[in-house]
Amino acid sequence: MRNIIPSWTCEYDLKRNRDTYLKLINNVFDSGRLLLGNQLIEFEKNFSEYIGTKYSVGCDNATNAIFLILKAIGIDQGDEVITVANTAIPTVSAIKQANARPIFVDVNKNGLIDIDKLPGLISARTKAIIIVHLYGYPVNFDALIKYKKTHGLTIIEDCSQAHGAKINSRKVGSIGDFSAFSFYPTKSLGAFGDAGIICTNNLSKYNLLKELRFYGIEKDYIAKVDGYNSRMDEIQAAILNYKLTKLDQNIAHRKKIANLYYQNINSELLNPIPHPKNSNCSYYLIPFYFKKDRDIFQKDLEKNGIITNVSYKTPVHLMPAYKDLGYKYGDLPLTEYHCDHNISLPVFDYMPLDFVEHIVDKVNSICRNY
Ligand SMILES: Cc1ncc(COP(=O)(O)O)c(C=O)c1O
CATH class of the missing domain: 3.90.1150.10 (Aspartate Aminotransferase, domain 1)
Structure with a gap:
């Protein structure tokens, strides 16, 4: 028995898969394409298929994935976004970064958002709710759908801790309007560095999100909108593509x-x-x-x-x-x-x-x- 058992390590993954990962990295080197190439296109396609959404936009991390979603739905100064305080800091910092005000709702005995406590918190300023599937425990947010209809809310799923989790037989990330996943190394689907992704079924927002992650460019290096830099690199995409199969x-x-x-x-x-x-x-x-x-x-x-x-x-x-x-x-x-x-x-x-x-x-x- 080793002296220390860590709460997380990639040591045993590398013991088994190091040669495969090195081969994948070498393939990217040989392709000569390090950003926005075929590895990312393949991974976006495969990840969407796995989750069950039409589109995915690979990003540099999940914090920026959440931020880009908020920008894509037009969140701005004075808007409110409801989420939990029992989450990773970035769920909240992304809301602040988008100039909105985070409003916190308490959790239930599962440690997850308590949908029953939402009514008093939704106001005319509320634009979105970020559901966090913490620990790999999926939130049942069917009851939220009625608020979505009456208040015109956007539902965003933060699935950074719940790749592959299901509620009522549906995969998380396919239920809300948008979802964000982190591939931070410790996650169940972890990169060897930073990476994240957005999933959605909304074609026009998908096109906008692709522009927002790459300086606002639609084509020919012309910015159509004021954008950011949030690209996932080809090495991470190649490794994630392989890891997704496992x-x-x-x-x-x-x-x-x-x-x-x-x-x-x-x-x-x-x-x-x-x-x-x-x-x-x-x-x-x-x-x-x-x-x-x-x-x-x-x-x-x-x-x-x-x-x-x-x-x-x-x-x-x-x-x-x-x-x-x-x-x-x-x-x-x-x-x-x-x-x-x-x-x-x-x-x-x-x-x-x-x-x-x-x-x-x-x-x-x-x-x-x-
Ligand atoms: C619930 C949750 N949201 C967002 C994030 C942010 O992910 P990233 O580090 O990829 O920006 C994390 C990562 O720890 C997380 O656990």
Whole structure:
């Protein structure tokens, strides 16, 4: 057994696939095309097919993918975008970057947006809602459709943590008006650097998004709109194209690991955060609620060579950068409870199953001593 089991590593992926990745990188070198070439075109096509949307626009990362979506729907000063504070900072920073005001809604026992709490938050200024499928847990947002109709809202899915997850048998990323995915290296579909993508069925917005990601250019190096630079490079696209073919089998391996944790951890102090109803989670993380002092538990595991993940310790509404939004502790009680108690055990692609056995033994014996 190795001395330290990290919460995430690409070591075991590289052990198995390094030669394939090197070959793919060499192919890109030999093609002489490093940006906006055939690798990206292929990946956009394959990813759309996998998710079940008509179009995809490869980007440099998901933060900018969300930002570009907000620009494409005309978000501007004074507009409001509703999302959760129990998310990665970039869901919120993209809203600020687009000059809009983030409005936070509390979460439910799954740690996901509580649709029932939305009515009091939607105003004439609300233009969009960003649903975050956290941890690989998909949100059921069927109930949102009625607000969409009555208030003309755009629904954006932040699928950065949920590649391949399904709700009511539909893949996340294919349900809202637009979706954004991150391919940050730790994700279930991870690049070896930064990358992201937008999916949509809207042809005119797809064309606009392609322009927005490349200086506003439609063709012949003439800017049709005021644009940005948000291209995915060919090396990442080539690697992602290959990794996409392994995604379902990697999700199945993650599920096996999760079930081993669920079946063999026998302390009532540590309980899996419940999966949403009718969901097929993608197990990006395997999160639990810990009932006692989470920080002590995390340190005790670390002393035993097991590194865990807390997502997130501080919710975005309580971070100094967002003080101007006027939120305080107590405004989003379930979000805050979630941040105080969540802890995720290690999971990564090609993780050896004897690591899981070792982690279960250590967790059970540490918990027995509390
Ligand atoms: C929920 C969520 N949204 C957005 C992002 C931003 O992704 P990127 O790092 O590709 O910009 C992340 C990445 O951590 C994320 O987890």
